[in-house]
Amino acid sequence: MIARGRVLVVDDDENHLYMVRELLTLEGYEVKTYGSPFGATRAVNEFMPDVVLVDINMPGLSGDRLAPLLIKETIARVVLYSSNDEDSLRLAVEQTGAAGYVCKGDPGMLRFMLSVLVGTR
């Protein structure tokens, strides 16, 4: 089966990485996970995903600081993916220039965002 697209997930929560990887693999995406904000740029450039899902609350370097770096250094579409309030996510999208945001715990929103972004490439 040909994958629908490639997705890299950057998050420090192992359980969450497992869940997203399983969920998106079932959806037909080729998924890789990365457990730290540090080295994420390299991971993106190695895997060359269509979309990077970036968690916001991470130790050392928050996702809203990582996102602008990824946007500058890679060609992947960056999506913020967090359990924070939706208002603060919307604001973070404006501030970082990310392609969008997805609330964790909303698989429908995740599917929709990915189909839109991968479909437009």
Next chain:
Amino acid sequence: MVGLLVNAAVDIHHDSPGEPSLLGLVTETPTLPPALTVNEVSERWFRETSWEALAVVSAGIPLGLVTRNKLSQKLFTRFGHALFGARPIRELTQTDACQISPAVTADEALALAFSRPEQDAYDDLIVVDKNGRYIGMLSIKRLVLHLSDDLARVRQANAIAEARRREVERMSALRSSFLAHVTHELRSPTNTIVGLSELIESAHAHAQGDRLGEHVRVLKSSASHLRAVINSVLDHAKLEAGKVEVRVELVSSLSLLTESAEVARVLIGDLPVQVVVDAPVDVALYTDSTKLRQILSNLVSNAVKFTSKGVIRLQLWEEEGEVVFVVSDSGVGISEEEQRGLFQAFSQVGDVRTRSRDGTGLGLVISRGLAALLGGKLSLTSQVNSGTTVTLRLPLGSKLGATKELL
């Protein structure tokens, strides 16, 4: 309600410190009869050096003012004494001198004084009652000093109010940050659980039984994490609200310490960290064993969390009617700056976006709260890169004494 508000406003106005009676500042200096000669006046004035100005008063009604400055000027210029010495003081009186009622405010009095020409601005004011009769003199110097005192008090009050306002703002910001943090900590595992449930449903529907075991394992881990977060938040809230009950019983401190050491060993797993129990003798104490266990387990799990190699030492001894528990590690340590906010639930949270994902960070706050509840004390010393030592002191208590004291 409206009436009440109006009354309150009137009361505030009435009590306002900005409007003291001027009477306290008025000096009842003697007055000069208009017929007194200039020479007599100047002699009197040389004897009494504190008067800057005197009123010339006839039958209780002030005619005007004589000031020391202006009188001296007249007398000591050429032929002054010869020209004016024998004249009545009435002729050298400033009849346009300002008169005020004691009912005006200090601010108004000063404004009136300074509205005069520059050379007259510091002349004393004559204070008269409502019938125009002389009461006394109001020195502009005293008035200015009084007002600057007031100003200082107002400034001080403003500074206090400003400091309070900042503190309230700080607390409010900390509360918001705390709430954002707790919200995130509760949502994260919940969201993972929701996603995993969907995966399990899908695996079940598509008969992919081989994935179920791993899904359920991660689900359990997320659920335990969520439970731990909820417990911490609830414990903290209960302690803050003073709703934690204490059940006192006879406790063997050594068995609790040994138990904590076991917990530490399980948490350490394969890491090269040695757990050492150093307790020469068991100490029995009357306390709440559940709370004490919770404190020790918090301290031990902190020690494990921040120590990747070396030793975690658990010590115990009795000292001056107290049991002393010490949990020390050879871990990363805590900087002085971080130590300052360590025991405050709100300030310790810090930037929610960059905190490491190890629970709510409430462990030490809760432990200290529990220690206080048991009549004890929790303290911490630490040095970056050489480790942290936490000391818990609890009273030995007695069956009755402890119950009375603690319940």
